[in-house]
Amino acid sequence: MQQIVNFFIKYRNFLLYAFLLFISLVFTIQSHSYHRSKFVNSANFLSGGIYSSLDNITEYFDLKVHNAQLVEENNRLRTRLLNTRDSISQKIDTATFHKRFRFTTAKTINNNYTFKDNFLTLRAGTKDGLKQDLGVITSKGIVGIVDRASANYATVISILNSNSQINAKLKKSNHFGILVWRGGDPNIVDLIDVQSKAPVQKGDTIVTGGKSTIFPEGIGIGTIKSFELDPSENFYSIKVELFNDMTNIGYVYVIENLDRTEIQTLEQQTADEQ
Amino acid sequence: MNNSVTQNILRFVFLVLVQIAIFNNINFLGYINPYPYVLFIILFPIGDNKALLLALSFLLGISIDMFCNSGGMHAASCVTIAYLRPWILQSIFGLAYEYNAVKVVKAAFGQRLLYTTILVFSHHLLLFFLESFNFSDIIYILKKTLFSGAFTVLLCIILITLFSVKRR
Numbered sequence: 147m148q149q150i151v152n153f154f155i156k157y158r159n160f161l162l163y164a165f166l167l168f169i170s171l172v173f174t175i176q177s178h179s180y181h182r183s184k185f186v187n188s189a190n191f192l193s194g195g196i197y198s199s200l201d202n203i204t205e206y207f208d209l210k211v212h213n214a215q216l217v218e219e220n221n222r223l224r225t226r227l228l229n230t231r232d233s234i235s236q237k238i239d240t241a242t243f244h245k246r247f248r249f250t251t252a253k254t255i256n257n258n259y260t261f262k263d264n265f266l267t268l269r270a271g272t273k274d275g276l277k278q279d280l281g282v283i284t285s286k287g288i289v290g291i292v293d294r295a296s297a298n299y300a301t302v303i304s305i306l307n308s309n310s311q312i313n314a315k316l317k318k319s320n321h322f323g324i325l326v327w328r329g330g331d332p333n334i335v336d337l338i339d340v341q342s343k344a345p346v347q348k349g350d351t352i353v354t355g356g357k358s359t360i361f362p363e364g365i366g367i368g369t370i371k372s373f374e375l376d377p378s379e380n381f382y383s384i385k386v387e388l389f390n391d392m393t394n395i396g397y398v399y400v401i402e403n404l405d406r407t408e409i410q411t412l413e414q415q416t417a418d419e420q
Numbered sequence: 421m422n423n424s425v426t427q428n429i430l431r432f433v434f435l436v437l438v439q440i441a442i443f444n445n446i447n448f449l450g451y452i453n454p455y456p457y458v459l460f461i462i463l464f465p466i467g468d469n470k471a472l473l474l475a476l477s478f479l480l481g482i483s484i485d486m487f488c489n490s491g492g493m494h495a496a497s498c499v500t501i502a503y504l505r506p507w508i509l510q511s512i513f514g515l516a517y518e519y520n521a522v523k524v525v526k527a528a529f530g531q532r533l534l535y536t537t538i539l540v541f542s543h544h545l546l547l548f549f550l551e552s553f554n555f556s557d558i559i560y561i562l563k564k565t566l567f568s569g570a571f572t573v574l575l576c577i578i579l580i581t582l583f584s585v586k587r588r
Contacts, residue, residue, distance in 0.1 A: 159470045163503040166478040170492030170499060173482075174550050177491025186486050193487050200441055258444075258488065260451045262552050265489035301489055329552075329560070332450070393447075 177263065180309040187294050187301050188256060188267045194299030197267050201255040205396075212396040219285035247362055248402040250274050252282075252300070254395045259306050259332040266290060266302040266395065276300045279360055281401040287366040287389035288312065288354060289398055306332055306392055313355040314367055319345055322355045323384070325367065332392045334371065340382040346373050352386050359406040424465055432480060435460050440487045443575075451564065454571040455494075457484060458543050459579055461502050462536055466509065466522050470502075477502035493550040497543045508538050525584040536576050537569075544569045 154161065173186055188194060252270035270276055272295050282289040282302050290304040291312075303310050306327050314337055315322040321344035323337045337352060350370045356363030368388040376383055403409075439457040446453050460480055464473050481495030488494070512535050513522045524532060544565045552561055 159474065159503070162471055162474050163499060166474060166499045167496055170478070170481065170496035173485070173492025174496060174553075175491070177489070177493075178553050186482060186491060187489050188487055190486070196437075196440070197487070256487075260447055260453055261488070261490065263490070267489075329557075 178309070180303075188265070189271070189294045189296040189299045189301045191296070191298070194255070194267065194269075194296065197255040198269055198299075201253070201269070205253075208394060208396055211394055215285055215396070222285075246403065246405055248275070248404055250276065250400040250402070252276070252398055252400055254398055255299075257304075257393075257395050259304070259392050262308050262329050264304040264306040265293065266304055268292075268300045268302060268398065268400070269298070270400065271295045271298045271300050273297050275402065276400055281361040281365075281403075282398050283361070283365055283401060284390055284395060284398050287368065288361060289390065289392075289395060291360055292400065304392065305335060305388075312361070313357045314352050315355040316340070316344060316346070317351040317353045317364075321345075322357065323382070325352075325386070333388050335368070335386050335388060337384040337386050338381065340384060342375060342380055342382060344382060346370065346382050346384060348372065352384075359403050359409050360401075362401065362403070428460075428464065431463070432460055432476070436480070436483050436487075439484060444488065448571070449567075452567045452571060454568060454575050455484075455540075455544065455547070456572055456575040456579060458498070458501065458540060458572065459576050461498060461505065462539055462576065463524055463580070464502075466517070466524075470506065473502050473505070474499060490551070493547055496550055497547040500546055501539050501543045504542065505539065508535065512538075525580060532580070533573075533577065536580075537573050540572045540576065541565065541569045544572065 177186075188197065250270060252268040252274070254266050255269045256265075256267035258264040258266070266282075266289065268276070268282075276292055276295040278292055278295065280292045282292060288305060290302040290307070290310065293301045293303045295301075305312060305325065308327065308329070310325075310327060312325040313322060314325040321341050323340035325335055325337050327335045340346065348370055352367045352370065354361040354363060354365040354367060366389050368386040368390075371385045371387040373382050373384040375381070435457040439455065443454050443456060457480065461473070461477055464476070477498040478495050481498035482492065484490075484494040485492055509517045509522065512531055513527070516522050524535065527535070545561070548561045548564045548568075
């Protein structure tokens with residue numbers, strides 16, 4: 147017994163080190179997999195609050211860019227509104243109209259793009275209706291998917307994250323693939339597993355596919371920068387240049403698909419019956 | 421004694437705030453960020469309280485992790501260099517360390533530089549390895565360690581010099 151106590155006293159620093167290292171490694175390994183329960187994230191009142199007050203200072207530096215983005219978006223929407231051929235007949239009765247998507251606006255208060263797994267922090271949380279697995283976009287294109295939400299803040303898995311896999315397709319032909327990021331340039335992502343029969347051309351537009359219940363179909367992602375066939379010549383691997391400048395994200399829209407539970411229940415039932 | 425405790429608490433809070441407010445947003449050449457918050461471990465009083473240093477390093481790392489959403493990478497790297505620190509000190513300062521007579525701030529410039537460099541580079545190497553979590557990215561890890569490490573060492577030396585002038 148005495149020897150055991152002596153052992154603990156003699157090696158107490160090493161044991162403490164091993165214990166703390168073990169905890170940190172558990173957290174690290176968890177952070178490398180998608181949506182694992184994480185205790186350490188920036189959607190809590192302390193880090194959210196500090197980021198929020200820092201953003202109060204730094205948001206003035208980006209005001210010009212953000213205003214330009216808003217004007218551009220307004221311009222586009224107005225053009226569409228006034229150029230509709232018969233705007234009266236298209237009036238929608240909102241009382242009976244089946245609303246499929248709900249939009250919430252949020253301000254980005256923290257944005258990373260230098261790591262291999264990048265996250266954003268938003269100033270909007272469960273109080274504003276945010277929860278896990280909602281899509282996040284800007285007026286130009288997609289940004290990511292909500293990971294954790296606390297009462298007032300939420301973290302978003304950026305598309306610049308090695309765990310992010312988003313269903314995307316060619317705008318003109320509906321051939322789809324998976325959007326991934328392999329590190330490096332924050333404006334270039336990879337679209338992999340596109341069928342070799344797809345008519346891929348430089349400069350073509352890539353949009354979100356309709357297969358996921360997170361993003362609506364047809365949200366812009368980027369344009370094809372370069373592409374190559376994989377060695378087996380079955381699939382294309384495409385480099386996509388993003389529409390969004392991921393290094394400067396201001397206000398974002400969070401999309402909730404209101405049919406999501408219904409779609410998932412239905413798919414689950416079908417899968418169970420087989 | 422009390423003065424030293426207050427000084428270290430202030431240094432802890434100051435370094436964490438400066439790290440998240442300024443140094444995490446530098447993004448020099450796209451991906452190079454310095455991590456001068458390790459200065460807390462470098463400057464921690466050299467004495468017998470190794471367990472306290474380990475616990476505080478963990479706390480320091482996990483606070484940075486919380487802001488960076490990086491799991492426990494910073495915590496693991498910080499705890500490791502805090503654990504290795506006594507051996508590094510001994511090999512650099514030799515006899516002076518054994519008599520508890522070492523003050524990093526007052527040491528010769530060469531020794532101080534060597535000590536800072538070894539701690540910073542071991543921290544960064546482990547940090548970037550845990551970040552990419554993949555041996556096949558070894559070139560990327562080494563490149564990032566080299567550039568970020570050089571940046572951090574430079575900042576650490578500047579900060580030590582700046583803050584030691586006042587105390588004289």
